[in-house]
Amino acid sequence: MRQYIFGNPLEEFAVVEETDKIIVTSELADKCPVSNMKWEINVEDGWISFTIPLEKNDIVYGLGESMHGINKRGGKYVSYNTDNSHHSDKMHSMYGSHNFIVIDRGCDKSAQGFCFDTPARVVWDIDVDDSGEIVVVCETCDMRLYEISESSENRLLTAYDATRIFRWAIGESYIPPIWAFGFCQSRWGYKTEADVRNVVKKYQEADIPLDMVCMDIDYMDRYIDFTVNKKRFPDLKRFAGEMREEGIHLVPIIDAGVKVEPGNETYDEGVENGFFCTNMEGKPFQAAVWPGMTHFPDFFQASCRKWFGSKYKVLTDCGIDAFWNDMNEPSIFYSEYTKKTSSIKMLINFISKSAAEKYAELDNNAYKDYRHFYHYINGKRVLHHNVHNQYGARMTQAGGEGLEKLLGKGNYLLYSRSSFIGSHRYGGIWTGDNESTWDLLRTNVKHMPSLNMCGFMYSGADTGGFGGNCTRELLLRWLAFSDFTPLMRDHSCMGTRKQECYAFGDTEDFKRIINLRYRLIPYLYEQFVEAAHNGEMYMRPLGFDYPDDRTARVIEDQLMLGQGLMVTPVLEEGATKRDVYLPQDMEMIRFDGYTFTKSEAAKGWHEIEVPINEVVFFKLPNAKVMVTREASKCTRDIDMNDLMEL
Numbered sequence: 262m263r264q265y266i267f268g269n270p271l272e273e274f275a276v277v278e279e280t281d282k283i284i285v286t287s288e289l290a291d292k293c294p295v296s297n298m299k300w301e302i303n304v305e306d307g308w309i310s311f312t313i314p315l316e317k318n319d320i321v322y323g324l325g326e327s328m329h330g331i332n333k334r335g336g337k338y339v340s341y342n343t344d345n346s347h348h349s350d351k352m353h354s355m356y357g358s359h360n361f362i363v364i365d366r367g368c369d370k371s372a373q374g375f376c377f378d379t380p381a382r383v384v385w386d387i388d389v390d391d392s393g394e395i396v397v398v399c400e401t402c403d404m405r406l407y408e409i410s411e412s413s414e415n416r417l418l419t420a421y422d423a424t425r426i427f428r429w430a431i432g433e434s435y436i437p438p439i440w441a442f443g444f445c446q447s448r449w450g451y452k453t454e455a456d457v458r459n460v461v462k463k464y465q466e467a468d469i470p471l472d473m474v475c476m477d478i479d480y481m482d483r484y485i486d487f488t489v490n491k492k493r494f495p496d497l498k499r500f501a502g503e504m505r506e507e508g509i510h511l512v513p514i515i516d517a518g519v520k521v522e523p524g525n526e527t528y529d530e531g532v533e534n535g536f537f538c539t540n541m542e543g544k545p546f547q548a549a550v551w552p553g554m555t556h557f558p559d560f561f562q563a564s565c566r567k568w569f570g571s572k573y574k575v576l577t578d579c580g581i582d583a584f585w586n587d588m589n590e591p592s593i594f595y596s597e598y599t600k601k602t603s604s605i606k607m608l609i610n611f612i613s614k615s616a617a618e619k620y621a622e623l624d625n626n627a628y629k630d631y632r633h634f635y636h637y638i639n640g641k642r643v644l645h646h647n648v649h650n651q652y653g654a655r656m657t658q659a660g661g662e663g664l665e666k667l668l669g670k671g672n673y674l675l676y677s678r679s680s681f682i683g684s685h686r687y688g689g690i691w692t693g694d695n696e697s698t699w700d701l702l703r704t705n706v707k708h709m710p711s712l713n714m715c716g717f718m719y720s721g722a723d724t725g726g727f728g729g730n731c732t733r734e735l736l737l738r739w740l741a742f743s744d745f746t747p748l749m750r751d752h753s754c755m756g757t758r759k760q761e762c763y764a765f766g767d768t769e770d771f772k773r774i775i776n777l778r779y780r781l782i783p784y785l786y787e788q789f790v791e792a793a794h795n796g797e798m799y800m801r802p803l804g805f806d807y808p809d810d811r812t813a814r815v816i817e818d819q820l821m822l823g824q825g826l827m828v829t830p831v832l833e834e835g836a837t838k839r840d841v842y843l844p845q846d847m848e849m850i851r852f853d854g855y856t857f858t859k860s861e862a863a864k865g866w867h868e869i870e871v872p873i874n875e876v877v878f879f880k881l882p883n884a885k886v887m888v889t890r891e892a893s894k895c896t897r898d899i900d901m902n903d904l905m906e907l
């Protein structure tokens with residue numbers, strides 16, 4: 262992997278391994294030395310553009326959390342982290358920015374990989390109008406370009422080779438404890454310890470396995486970070502202990518913004534030490550989020566990260582070891598620079614508007630705000646806009662490093678909404694506010710390999726969908742896919758139809774589907790850990806494993822998992838069958854909730870029957886897949902010394 266340095270970029274965050282470094286001097290500025298690429302540097306307007314030609318059958322993989330297909334061709338993308346719940350192919354920006362692509366040029370030519378490493382805004386046109394080229398415009402002149410190609414490696418590369426080289430360079434992905442592979446129930450709306458206790462009780466009554474319950478913003482005292490509402494959770498330590506007896510880990514949320522409230526410890530310490538982002542006058546920048554007016558911690562300062570990370574102690578002292586970091590794009594409802602409206606009026610508007618309108622508004626506001634506050638980076642004031650995409654990632658770094666100190670490496674669960682390549686070393690991600698639609702289930706499938714390419718291994722979507730009303734059928738099919746994703750969490754928005762497995766009448770079908778997870782956990786976790794250690798992918802497009810199989814290369818609704826499995830989820834409403842393509846002979850495995858039934862299946866197309874309460878997947882002939890003998894009620898009860906071979 263080769264690195265080209267333009268101007269004066271920030272210290273490296275994405276890449277941790279040493280690489281060949283080439284400084285782009287004025288001579289190189291005029292003639293791009295990367296084969297197949299042209300670049301143009303415009304110092305006056307502050308951008309660099311890169312143009313890469315594509316052949317008709319080339320596939321473009323990558324871009325982590327972005328819409329469109331596994332093949333990114335024909336899409337426009339904007340790397341500019343955004344809190345926007347309207348996930349569709351028309352949405353160009355998501356919560357994270359992952360500027361890594363691999364161009365697969367067929368098996369007789371080498372694949373090429375590129376990482377456009379800048380926290381600034383990046384606009385991608387990947388052959389949108391059949392232009393036959395990729396155009397990437399980075400809105401900065403200070404950045405790094407990483408190139409992986411035949412010439413940088415002295416050998417012909419497959420798409421997977423190029424990806425592995427990149428993964429190796431960006432360092433080992435975060436590995437959570439095994440219980441993080443258990444099932445998690447969440448909903449924005451559980452307010453009190455009684456609410457949480459009820460969820461656990463209902464799952465126990467239905468005899469459905471469960472390992473985690475999330476605590477959303479209502480557990481806090483008026484949404485103030487690192488506080489607990491004493492009326493709702495009178496003694497969190499005792500309650501967390503009570504839950505742990507049942508095998509349950511509580512997962513409280515932490516938001517990016519700290520409420521402006523003199524007397525509150527986090528606020529006072531932040532102000533005293535200059536840990537908050539500042540406005541044009543050099544005072545702490547104010548913007549409204551859930552707590553009302555807040556300041557944003559300046560996670561770019563190492564001392565601020567250390568401080569913020571240490572604050573988790575309030576909760577780890579209660580026996581809590583799992584967290585999700587939210588609103589860290591950062592999401593902003595309004596500020597003095599955008600909307601002059603009282604916070605109450607704002608919140609009423611916020612709740613009554615349709616999701617689309619609401620977010621279009623928030624989006625615009627935030628966009629202006631991002632040009633109104635500053636960070637201190639290496640003694641210099643830096644406009645947020647120019648480093649925007651790394652903000653949430655730096656919060657994950659703060660949390661991850663803090664929790665590692667408090668609890669020890671490997672002993673905590675952390676996942677974030679916003680991310681940037683680099684934060685994959687500190688925590689996982691979930692893919693934000695999706696909706697209860699079949700399309701977004703399909704998106705979940707397509708996201709997984711792209712995220713893995715960029716280092717984000719511990720990830721998953723809101724199973725069943727966050728917004729909108731989930732149907733019983735959609736939830737069952739979605740769970741049947743989430744059975745295989747590292748994060749398996751049912752989460753939904755308040756105001757939507759209740760989405761717990763027990764909210765749809767008879768629970769037996771749900772139990773059968775989730776039982777599969779608890780049979781497979783030993784294998785899934787082993788494959789995950791191995792892939793993380795070795796810089797491999799846990800979930801891959803078929804084309805990565807079968808690069809010269811033309812049919813396999815265009816399939817986007819089946820994934821290779823670990824070294825031995827292929828998953829083939831049902832993604833259509835009303836379907837009881839689906840077509841599956843086998844790139845080689847495999848064993849078909851059918852799970853009915855209690856037993857696995859195996860049969861031989863030959864290379865080629867098959868139509869498979871998949872009743873709503875069964876899961877069908879495939880195993881490579883020689884793969885050794887160890888599973889539990891029966892589904893336990895939580896991961897704690899799994900006996901790793903008493904497994905059986907599938």
Ligand code: MIG
Nearest residue numbers: 449477478514587678693694
């Ligand atoms: O403005 O904490 O993506 O999972 O339930 C919404 C409330 C804030 C957004 C997260 C979602 C969470 C919700 N949060």
